Amino acid sequence: MSLRLSIAERLTRARGDLRMGVPVVLAGAGEAALVAAVETLDAARLADLRLFGAPVLAITARRAETLKARAYDGDLARVVPPADAGLHWLRSVADPADDLRTPMKGPLQSLREGPADLARAALGLAKSAQLLPAALLVPLNNALPLAGSHGLTLLTLDEISPALAALPPLEEVVSARVPLVASSAGRVHVFRPDDGGEEHYAIEIGRPDRDKPVLARLHSACFTGDVLGSLKCDCGPQLRAALAQMGEEGAGVLLYLNQEGRGIGLANKMRAYSLQDQGFDTVEANHRLGFEDDERDFRIGAEILRKLGFSSVRLLTNNPKKLAMMEGCGLHVTERVPLRVGETAENRAYLATKAAKSGHLL
Numbered sequence: 001m002s003l004r005l006s007i008a009e010r011l012t013r014a015r016g017d018l019r020m021g022v023p024v025v026l027a028g029a030g031e032a033a034l035v036a037a038v039e040t041l042d043a044a045r046l047a048d049l050r051l052f053g054a055p056v057l058a059i060t061a062r063r064a065e066t067l068k069a070r071a072y073d074g075d076l077a078r079v080v081p082p083a084d085a086g087l088h089w090l091r092s093v094a095d096p097a098d099d100l101r102t103p104m105k106g107p108l109q110s111l112r113e114g115p116a117d118l119a120r121a122a123l124g125l126a127k128s129a130q131l132l133p134a135a136l137l138v139p140l141n142n143a144l145p146l147a148g149s150h151g152l153t154l155l156t157l158d159e160i161s162p163a164l165a166a167l168p169p170l171e172e173v174v175s176a177r178v179p180l181v182a183s184s185a186g187r188v189h190v191f192r193p194d195d196g197g198e199e200h201y202a203i204e205i206g207r208p209d210r211d212k213p214v215l216a217r218l219h220s221a222c223f224t225g226d227v228l229g230s231l232k233c234d235c236g237p238q239l240r241a242a243l244a245q246m247g248e249e250g251a252g253v254l255l256y257l258n259q260e261g262r263g264i265g266l267a268n269k270m271r272a273y274s275l276q277d278q279g280f281d282t283v284e285a286n287h288r289l290g291f292e293d294d295e296r297d298f299r300i301g302a303e304i305l306r307k308l309g310f311s312s313v314r315l316l317t318n319n320p321k322k323l324a325m326m327e328g329c330g331l332h333v334t335e336r337v338p339l340r341v342g343e344t345a346e347n348r349a350y351l352a353t354k355a356a357k358s359g360h361l362l
């Protein structure tokens with residue numbers, strides 16, 4: 001018997017560490033580094049990290065573009081902080097909140113030589129912890145003993161990339177009857193991934209025939225739209241309209257996927273909203289933060305539908321990427337059912353941007 005933790009277990013632990021401001025150790029390809037997320041780093045930890053060597057600051061090419069830093073590594077830049085750079089400087093590189101008010105004084109110096117694999121893994125880790133994608137790396141000579149003696153989580157490159165890309169197996173934990181306004185025959189199923197990550201929910205209306213295409217909706221969590229009735233998006237009306245249509249037809253499945261803010265989390269979505277108040281659209285705001293337009297993993301929806309016994313769907317959506325993903329995951333989409341509701345004066349520009357830049361169908 002071995003009590004050695006699996007990569008999935010260490011990955012989840014590493015996400016928690018970074019969210020608490022605790023560094024982790026990444027090793028591989030003859031290199032190793034202490035890694036900390038800039039967002040959660042404090043001055044004392046920064047000073048401690050510096051005792052191990054000179055840090056490098058990894059940011060995504062998206063963020064580098066805004067800062068006019070050279071991204072020699074393609075999808076990312078390894079920025080060399082000036083010797084006197086403190087926490088404030090690091091935060092200004094990581095967080096675009098003050099880009100316009102106090103622009104960074106450049107030029108930023110980026111590394112051109114040497115491998116960028118550790119930096120890439122560090123950014124993947126920060127993103128998957130729903131933190132700003134900016135990571136401080138301090139090169140190490142002797143990673144293993146250091147991780148062991150300080151109780152730090154150790155991840156190796158060969159295991160981290162496939163683990164970040166993999167879809168953790170999901171299992172249904174429980175389901176129970178919940179009568180809804182849309183239908184008295186509602187049932188909520190809770191699905192839990194085996195890596196301790198976010199749970200997702202399936203709301204089954206009626207008892208859909210597993211041998212026929214089911215009316216289905218993949219809804220991504222939107223706290224502001226779904227719960228608060230925000231006028232900035234169309235999520236709340238879409239959620240209720242989808243359930244109402246399922247109620248009228250007597251059958252359907254709505255997946256409530258906890259991928260807030262197209263996968264960047266509520267804190268980052270609020271950062272994006274602040275940028276939108278400075279004049280950037282929904283896509284530009286994500287990019288300035290260092291994220292892609294859409295960081296969701298759409299495979300989760302297909303996996304849950306399959307687990308529930310469905311193989312073909314009539315999908316309620318205006319997003320062609322959701323259609324392509326379902327087909328790509330082996331779920332047959334027999335029909336796209338448009339879902340255009342909830343346009344307001346406040347979200348008109350947002351919906352127009354989704355149509356123009358993200359390919360949403362009108």
Ligand SMILES: Nc1nc2c(ncn2[C@@H]2O[C@H](COP(=O)(O)OP(=O)(O)OP(=O)(O)O)[C@@H](O)[C@H]2O)c(=O)[nH]1
Pocket residue numbers: 218219220221222223233235238259260261262263264269272273282286316317318319322360
């Ligand atoms: N990052 C970011 N996320 C947003 C913004 N506005 C809404 N969201 C999120 O966008 C997601 C909307 O998801 P959906 O309605 O499922 O998806 P969609 O891609 O618009 O596709 P359909 O509604 O199916 O046509 C939710 O997770 C919201 O929290 C924004 O300005 N920035």
Ligand SMILES: [Zn+2]
Pocket residue numbers: 222224225226233234235236
């Ligand atoms: Zn929304």
